[in-house]
Amino acid sequence: MLGAAVALAAVLVLVLVLVSSGGGGGGSGSTTTESGGSRGGAVAGRAEALALMAGIPQNGTALGSPRAPVTVYEFADLQCPFCRDVALETLPDLIRKHVRTGQVRLVYQDLAFLGPDSVKAAHAAAAAAQQDRLWQFAHLMYANQGEENSGWVTDALLDRIWNAIPGLDVQRAKRAAAAGAGTADLALARRLARSYGIDGTPAFVAGRTGGTLEPVDPADLNDQIDSLVSG
């Protein structure tokens, strides 16, 4: 009896494994699968992203009140792993403490310099920015980030992320991204980065709004912004 049960179970497990491997993002070993990307209705980080940004005003690439006394520019690339770490581990505290309270305005500057996935993600981000939802989009992209230049920024991933953002018109975003949304902003961001001597991501410059912005060490970001806000 046990032999029959083991044999039958082995066959069934084999079938399950084959279906699982074959169904993982269009085939075994597909880039989405290898990078641990997600599919289906659920998107990693959705609840956190929505809760973090809820109720904070956004205007294009800016998060926070336009009257905030301190302005912070973040230079990043959506497929840079260090940007992911900062976005998911450091920025939430800054956003909760200073952006939500109207003290700091965060402006996202996409440098998209790491490769084709960066550029595709930047156009999709700009499409979200056109609908004032860039910061939810960026947080979700980081939460679902794949291996650099592995082709992880698929149309399916972008669809899922756009769909995970309440109030975002996905069809409009698709059209905007396909039309190269944000191309001019990319060039501007790169020029701006050069003017601050920035040659890697993530990088931050910060200062009193309307004044000179100075480079800030990402490792010391929250302390330095604390000082700027209290100063």
Added chain:
Amino acid sequence: MTDRRLRLAALVLALVGLAIAGYLTYVHYAELEPVCGLGGDCERVQTSDYADLAGVPVALMGLAGYALILASLAIPGELGLVAGATLALVGFGFSAYLTYREVATIDAICTWCVASAVVMTALAVVTCARVVGAEAGVPH
């Protein structure tokens, strides 16, 4: 150990498994982030390519698996024993595969999934022991 004790152990294990799979199924459909202890990243695993099979959430399959194992305990005779053992062995094998994927591909561990895998492993041992016991003529 008598078959009665093994059956009771299988019943308790299946109920624990049912609770775990039920929770994971609930958070999947409610689009909630599972509470994930011990430094795990349940959400990353739960939203990975391996979180569903041909469109069916793996958590729901686990729920069905545990429910079927529970049902098999109510079936008298060899049929119930073999059905329970087969289901538990399938669950064990697929859980082992998914745990491998968590470590090797997704690069994240879902504490609940590992707990379910442990419960399913114990169920496989207990249900197989019942089959072996029946073959050897262990008293009920």
